[in-house]
Amino acid sequence: MADVTITRTGLPAEAGQVSSLQRLMRRKSTIAFIMTLPLLLVIFTLVAYPAFYSLHLATLNKSMVRFVGLGNFEFLFGRETFWLVVYQSCLFAVTAVIFKAIIGFTVAHFVHNIPSKGQRKWRGMLLVPWVIPPAMSTLAWLWLFDPSYSAFNWLLAHVGVAPVSWTGNTHWARFSVILVNIWVGAPFFMIMYLAALKSVPEQLYEASEIDGANWWQRIWYITLPMMRNIISITALFSLIVTFANFDIVRVLTGGGPLDSTHLFATWAFRVGIESGDIPLGACVSLFMVPILAVAATLILRDIGKRGNEA
Numbered sequence: 276m277a278d279v280t281i282t283r284t285g286l287p288a289e290a291g292q293v294s295s296l297q298r299l300m301r302r303k304s305t306i307a308f309i310m311t312l313p314l315l316l317v318i319f320t321l322v323a324y325p326a327f328y329s330l331h332l333a334t335l336n337k338s339m340v341r342f343v344g345l346g347n348f349e350f351l352f353g354r355e356t357f358w359l360v361v362y363q364s365c366l367f368a369v370t371a372v373i374f375k376a377i378i379g380f381t382v383a384h385f386v387h388n389i390p391s392k393g394q395r396k397w398r399g400m401l402l403v404p405w406v407i408p409p410a411m412s413t414l415a416w417l418w419l420f421d422p423s424y425s426a427f428n429w430l431l432a433h434v435g436v437a438p439v440s441w442t443g444n445t446h447w448a449r450f451s452v453i454l455v456n457i458w459v460g461a462p463f464f465m466i467m468y469l470a471a472l473k474s475v476p477e478q479l480y481e482a483s484e485i486d487g488a489n490w491w492q493r494i495w496y497i498t499l500p501m502m503r504n505i506i507s508i509t510a511l512f513s514l515i516v517t518f519a520n521f522d523i524v525r526v527l528t529g530g531g532p533l534d535s536t537h538l539f540a541t542w543a544f545r546v547g548i549e550s551g552d553i554p555l556g557a558c559v560s561l562f563m564v565p566i567l568a569v570a571a572t573l574i575l576r577d578i579g580k581r582g583n584e585a
Contacts, residue, residue, distance in 0.1 A: 333348070356537075359537070367518075375460045375461045375463075378457065379463070382461070383466075383468035383472055387472045402462045402465075404461070405459060410526055413522065422441070427439070442531075442532075448528050449536055452528060467509045468509070470505075471502040471505040472502070479501075480493055483497060507577060510574070518539070524540075529541075
């Protein structure tokens with residue numbers, strides 16, 4: 276007769292192994308992992324592989340036949356245009372996200388106070404800028420900023436103001452791309468904040484009103500603390516998308532005048548595709564990663580700290 280190993284529980288070892296496997300399969304975390312495994316594989320294929328391949332490209336020379344290590348990065352550090360792109364990308368992303376958050380919160384607060392019957396209509400209309408593809412809506416803005424037939428300049432002429440070179444002047448060009456990005460992205464903040472506002476218990480507002488709190492105090496001490504996590508997550512998501520923006524700048528200014536509106540994505544396209552230096556373009560695009568990683572770490576750490584305190 277074959278030898279059978281007996282465990283401390285008095286059961287054969289094979290039975291103990293089977294029961295351990297069964298317990299593992301019964302865990303919700305294991306089931307969740309198995310169910311999300313196909314999606315994780317898709318994400319790895321579409322995101323992780325291109326990311327690692329871009330790292331490989333960044334270490335090659337222009338003809339992609341010789342390993343140069345960090346030579347491309349050293350070359351970028353010595354270019355004035357690169358630091359201009361870093362400054363413009365940070366200015367563009369931070370300014371646009373701040374104004375989108377302020378406008379989105381303000382509009383969401385007013386829509387939230389509209390009677391339920393009229394909210395659906397307003398939500399639908401206010402979401403139109405976000406639903407339209409940015410490249411198409413930017414074409415309309417390009418007509419509004421046109422140096423010869425600008426609708427904005429036509430309005431300014433009626434009030435005695437000289438015409439503005441919206442896309443031909445460095446400062447006005449930066450203002451124009453930020454304005455269009457705010458117009459496109461503010462509805463996303465609005466709908467996220469509106470959903471968060473509906474989750475705030477009305478009893479808190481009623482209690483604060485009894486205590487004599489005014490409108491501003493109710494927002495500062497009740498609404499904002501209750502929405503703080505949603506505000507942080509929405510800002511982080513928008514920061515990542517805005518930082519990597521391509522279509523608005525590409526259609527509206529093409530990075531001009533004199534590279535004054537180039538972002539990481541548009542300059543990487545200019546260097547890598549139009550100039551034919553794909554490894555250098557990969558280097559430019561990779562510089563977004565550490566900046567966004569720092570921002571994500573700070574925001575997520577703040578969210579985790581508040582979760583532990585709660």
